[in-house]
Amino acid sequence: MTAVVRARRLTVRFGGNTALEAVDLDVHAGEVVALLGPSGSGKSTLLRALTRMVPTVADELAVAGRDVNKLRGGQLRALRSDVGYVFQHFHLVPTLSCLTNVLTGGLHEAGTVNLLGMFSTAQRAKALALLERVGLEQRARERCRVLSGGQQQRVAIARALMQDPQLLLADEPVSSLDPQLADSVLALLREVAAERGIPVLMSLHAVDLARTHADRIIGLRHGRVIIDSRAHQLDDAALTRLYQPAPEVHDAQ
Ligand SMILES: Nc1ncnc2c1ncn2[C@@H]1O[C@H](COP(=O)(O)OP(=O)(O)OP(=O)(O)O)[C@@H](O)[C@H]1O
Ligand SMILES: [Mg+2]
Numbered sequence: 001m002t003a004v005v006r007a008r009r010l011t012v013r014f015g016g017n018t019a020l021e022a023v024d025l026d027v028h029a030g031e032v033v034a035l036l037g038p039s040g041s042g043k044s045t046l047l048r049a050l051t052r053m054v055p056t057v058a059d060e061l062a063v064a065g066r067d068v069n070k071l072r073g074g075q076l077r078a079l080r081s082d083v084g085y086v087f088q089h090f091h092l093v094p095t096l097s098c099l100t101n102v103l104t105g106g107l108h109e110a111g112t113v114n115l116l117g118m119f120s121t122a123q124r125a126k127a128l129a130l131l132e133r134v135g136l137e138q139r140a141r142e143r144c145r146v147l148s149g150g151q152q153q154r155v156a157i158a159r160a161l162m163q164d165p166q167l168l169l170a171d172e173p174v175s176s177l178d179p180q181l182a183d184s185v186l187a188l189l190r191e192v193a194a195e196r197g198i199p200v201l202m203s204l205h206a207v208d209l210a211r212t213h214a215d216r217i218i219g220l221r222h223g224r225v226i227i228d229s230r231a232h233q234l235d236d237a238a239l240t241r242l243y244q245p246a247p248e249v250h251d252a253q
Helices: 043-049 073-081 098-104 121-133 149-162 179-196 207-213 236-243
Strands: 003-014 017-028 032-036 060-063 083-087 167-171 200-203 216-221 224-230
Touching (some): 003 043, 043 200, 073 083, 083 149, 179 207
Parallel strands (some): 032 200
């Protein structure tokens, strides 16, 4: 199976703070991988490192067939257009219609466009088909701010798919949603990724959602991978170690 992500000793430092330390990671086509770990453990940093949104050092970092460490300027933009991102707070433009929000996901291939109506007929048809896929074709012309959180995340998923990504990254995609919506949005992510044969790497805070919706679970603690397990084999003792509170540090007297 092809590895869409292959990282060896991937490290991210912010000044003196090591946010990610010597992470080895392979993600294969069709896999859904959940990243778990306490707040500050490096989940978002790992997702951002894969498209070099943060300064990275690695023995090897390959994403969607590209050697990420070697990419410059336009090549880095090309990588980012091959990777779909879904965020906790959707990052839609609230005053634009759902359709236009989805269309913006294809901007990299659209050339010079005018947001007020210069998208091609083919792009509009593709965006509408994606809205239909996520169950929102009836809402295409409405401003997306009037939609519920779950619906907005569906629009964001359609937008990510507009760019025909080779990989979907999702940073806490359901943390702003109630449990029922969280389930349906994760099920949708999984389905659309399976339809396209692309992997999903998503950070989650809820262990039960990771067990239900992921094939594999990676546990990060202090920037290191301490769990890499099939979801159904995830061990409770390992989870306890993952989330155990750090020893208290007292101020010097
Ligand atoms: N841009 C940045 N500049 C400086 N430090 C950063 C930056 N981004 C993250 N960090 C630090 O890197 C570490 C890991 O942060 P990260 O946001 O990846 O954690 P996380 O696991 O996503 O946490 P959460 O569950 O709260 O979202 C933290 O110590 C954080 O303060
Ligand atoms: Mg985070």
